[in-house]
Amino acid sequence: MVISLMEEEVKIDFADVYNGCREQVWRLASRYVFTREDREDLFQEIFVNIHRALPRFRGESSLSTWIYRIAVNASINHLKKQKRHAMLKKMLAGLRIVEDEIQIVETELGDFKPLNKLNPRQRMILLLSDVEDKKLEEISSIMGLPVGTVKSNLHRARDIVKKEVNGNGKG
Amino acid sequence: MEKDKVYREYIERIKGAEVPLDAERMFGRIGERIGRRRQMNGLTLAGALVLIMVGILSYSFGRAYFPASGVTVSEYVFQQNESNPDSVINYVVAER
Numbered sequence: 001m002v003i004s005l006m007e008e009e010v011k012i013d014f015a016d017v018y019n020g021c022r023e024q025v026w027r028l029a030s031r032y033v034f035t036r037e038d039r040e041d042l043f044q045e046i047f048v049n050i051h052r053a054l055p056r057f058r059g060e061s062s063l064s065t066w067i068y069r070i071a072v073n074a075s076i077n078h079l080k081k082q083k084r085h086a087m088l089k090k091m092l093a094g095l096r097i098v099e100d101e102i103q104i105v106e107t108e109l110g111d112f113k114p115l116n117k118l119n120p121r122q123r124m125i126l127l128l129s130d131v132e133d134k135k136l137e138e139i140s141s142i143m144g145l146p147v148g149t150v151k152s153n154l155h156r157a158r159d160i161v162k163k164e165v166n167g168n169g170k171g
Numbered sequence: 172m173e174k175d176k177v178y179r180e181y182i183e184r185i186k187g188a189e190v191p192l193d194a195e196r197m198f199g200r201i202g203e204r205i206g207r208r209r210q211m212n213g214l215t216l217a218g219a220l221v222l223i224m225v226g227i228l229s230y231s232f233g234r235a236y237f238p239a240s241g242v243t244v245s246e247y248v249f250q251q252n253e254s255n256p257d258s259v260i261n262y263v264v265a266e267r
Binding site: 015018019022026027036039040043044045047048052111114115130131158161162165 | 173174175177178181182184185186188189190192194197198200201204205208
């Protein structure tokens with residue numbers, strides 16, 4: 001697919017976008033969700049969204065920031081949807097069964113278990129800041145949040161993860 | 172601080188936990204998903220058009236074969252009861 005941008009007459013090929021940023025998107029997706037199915041599902045969803053939004057890309061921000069923005073939104077929505085499904089499952093299946101399931105999933109998480117304690121936004125901010133080494137201003141621009149909000153979420157997220165990795169977490 | 176050290180080590184482990192990407196297979200899957208989404212959009216549009224057509228045809232058929240059917244319109248006239256000025260009598264004078 002080739003898209004011509006009116007303002008700059010730049011042609012963007014979807015396959016080029018995919019080849020150019022697939023590793024970056026995969027890294028983000030594979031650290032944000034933890035099972036193979038989820039990673040692949042999220043990765044595909046991000047690129048479907050990129051494909052849909054590409055004709056509207058006007059070059060106001062760099063392509064990389066724009067892609068990150070789509071990836072971040074898709075990831076947060078993916079996790080929220082997953083949590084809604086889990087709640088529905090809980091309601092339908094009964095508390096005891098689901099608690100057992102959660103126990104099984106948590107044992108499979110391994111190193112990702114502390115990250116699983118964070119809400120979708122905190123998890124993303126922590127990953128972008130401490131794992132992807134992005135600056136607060138950049139995260140603020142990617143996520144469309146004020147720098148202060150990013151900072152407070154990051155602080156809270158670090159506290160939670162520190163407690164978990166030091167063995168003081170409740171769960 | 173010990174807590175911070177453990178945290179930094181943990182973050183390094185997360186950074187190092189690379190999962191290989193099967194780029195070709197994923198690109199194929201993305202293509203399939205885009206195709207499915209287009210198909211769904213087409214079906215939704217076609218479904219909406221069919222519903223609109225059925226609506227128009229039903230309405231036309233109804234008007235053509237049952238011209239008298241429709242909403243019954245009643246006209247009421249309120250008249251003062253001469254023997255008892257505080258009450259009113261109402262009755263239907265026309266119905267179509």
